[in-house]
Amino acid sequence: MYDDFASPWNIRLKWVYLLAVVFALLMPVFYTIGISFNQHGFGARIYEFTFDWYRVVLGDTLLVVSLKWTLYLAVATIAATIPMALLSAKFYKRTRRKVAFVALMLSPLFVPADIMGSSLLVFFKNLAKGFAWLGGALDVGWFDGWFDLGFLTAVIGQVIYTHPYAFIVILITMSRYRVQQTEAARACGATAWQAFWHVEFPQIRVGVFSSCAFVTILSFNEAVRTALLKGGFDTFSNMLVAQMLNIGMSGESYAMAGIMSIVSMLVIGSVIVYTLVRAERLERRARAMAEPVMSS
Amino acid sequence: MTESADIAVEVVGLGKNYGAVTALKSVSFSIESGKYYALLGPSGGGKTTLLRLIGGFLRPSAGRVYLHGAEVSHLPPNRRPTSMVFQNYALFPHMTVERNVAYGLKLLRVPAGDIRDRVDRMLAMVGLEGYNRRMPHELSGGQQQRVQLARSLVLERDILLLDEPLASLDARLRKDMCLELKRIQEKVGITFIHVTHNQEEALTVADRIAIIADGELVEEGTARDVYETPDKRFTAEFIGDNNVLEGAVAAVFDGRVALDIGFAKVEVPAPPAPVPTGARAAFSIRSELLRIAGRGEDMGASWQVVPAEYVEDVYLGLTVSHLVRLPDGTEAVARQMSGESDGNRFEAGQEVAVGWPTDRARLHLA
Structure with a gap:
């Protein structure tokens, strides 16, 4: 049998290959940042x-406003997506039809962004018409403006897009969690919520926070769905794309791309570093637990 | 339900289905307060399901659960007067030993000073004094189970459920912990319900044992009754090391049943239930009651004796098992203490006689 560890050069070469691939992938990003x-x-x-x-x-009011809208969008998407992803992951642990459930949860990933965006656009337009008709039929003004394109429809589009990612990240963290601990908490007198908050959440917190970071980055990076569903405001990526299409890449465009890249890499980098540190800690704990059980 | 103040747990017609699969079929029994009760049976037999139904971790498909006379079938675990020790992985890994044990008391809003005292007292009782600041992963398996025990006992509820609490421990530690559990139960005086598939464990700790298999309560009684005078054939085959032989009832007379086992007629004490002549039946006799002798040697008038062929002996440390083959090809085991070695005088293939005291055999009707 070929022993992978017989020669340290095999490992070194693999690392060189890995770093070369990462470098090639990130080269255009660093080049753009350099130009900025x-x-x-x-x-x-x-x-x-x-x-x-x-x-x-940062001195351009339009860009700063778009940055604010992007932040609002990110916060609203996090507020909706993370609890939904958490509930989905908890349901996954309980359901016996796991494959079907995962396929359902991940299905939005298999629809191209422009198709999903335009489908939602048509859907919301018709929904808005339907509510307008309902308001007219009932002779009330309550339904006016429901599902008109705007912040709400953009958030819904973002939630559909980001939910599968958040679901997967939380599920991975949750896979380490043992349901016996929830039952033990219930046996100690905890309600279902107390058992979740005191016992389960502290153990899956890293997944929840990673999901928040992920959703924030996705909100900054998304352009197509928001462009179709946003109505009267602009996000940072919308501005960048519009600027590129209208006047080409200026020094300002490179700086905008630079801001997005640096923020994304910082967030992702922090998550990776934290996850690695935590994984190391968990591994130490697992090693300690794997020690042979001795009579005490 | 039964009207008795001493009954801690009573289940009536309790059943549990998972879709088309029946995990528990209409089980009824009751447990007196302050008893150590074991639910013993093979894996997948329904004993953990039964325990979880009592604890409120599952909703029954049929039947009712009463704890101290009050129906609790519809109540969640946190509203029942029970606490539970799980097989493993049940300590909160992000909390110290002290915080684990104190968790339930904090939920009850017990003053901090009282919590500290009670936690210290409980840790001392389970032999973990000074372990307050340790994290669960810094403890051995046995210590983790002790912490679980302390966390349950500190709540001072009067029914403790133990779901295979010793299954993940090594053999030596399991033995020690069995005695420890028994000692603690006697000290605190509350009702323990202990699920296990290990008969030695059940016999060590339990005042009474219920045999659960195929989702049914097969038999229930004191540890001694279940071991020495099993009523059901399943119990005889599951507990102890019994030889079971089948035959047809030839006659019933003077409190005895004559059973035709093909190559011999043997007498077995008649059970209280009527035994129809001609019915298929089996009898069991524990391996330690079987004696092997040379052909023609007299074992006494109160013994049943059949011919056999000696096969081999197997040394098991404390005991030696002697294997013999009966004329119909069935193999039987006679077990002796290693010190009482009179079996080695036989050679493989030698014709011998196998006997047992007539009144120690148990008849099991099909």
């Missing part, structure tokens, strides 16, 4: 380091 700090922008022969493009972006 160049006083002379893309294609210039001279490189002069500057924060000017970032100052321009």
